[in-house]
Amino acid sequence: DAMVIQNPRYQVTQFGKPVTLSCSQTLNHNVMYWYQQKSSQAPKLLFHYYDKDFNNEADTPDNFQSRRPNTSFCFLDIRSPGLGDAAMYLCATSGLAGGTHNEQFFGPGTRLTVL
């Protein structure tokens, strides 16, 4: 089945220790998104790739970076995690449908704990 896969599902890191979360997709979608979600809140968009074009949200801290080496994979790098970065990180994809990218499909998320 076509899907969005996130690894690992649970990640524990230490304060200030760089961490990388990964996302892969078999949907062949050209747009990939990274969201941060804190408890019982709506997902908050960090950035997205339209093909190879990186689009950062204005309020995304510099501590968060992303890489998309190919269509299928996208990585979220947190350079120096702080306690406030503990959250669920969601990857999503969308493909061109009817000329617009309306429907986003989410992966299961990575729960990040910062000690």
Place this chain on the structure above:
Amino acid sequence: GQQLNQSPQSMFIQEGEDVSMNCTSSSIFNTWLWYKQDPGEGPVLLIALYKAGELTSNGRLTAQFGITRKDSFLNISASIPSDVGIYFCAGHKYGNKLVFGAGTILRVKS
């Protein structure tokens, strides 16, 4: 920025009851989406609406795209315990981004 007002914030209902939740906005959207999120999982797309006035069903779920394009509702009929979760509405206006509502937490008493 754009905001969606989603209500109610939470619901605690009896199994078998019908559920209704809605989202409103001060601006129009071209697409309305409804997602359900189980604890510890990512949101799952339930229903996508593309036309003003459109009424779409998915099993026990029914959603409508408001005529003004500024609102949408989701109904769940005959709720069951596995309906528990957080329901998010999301609107798409242009570009690649969605605007999310704050979510409705649904709890079901069996």
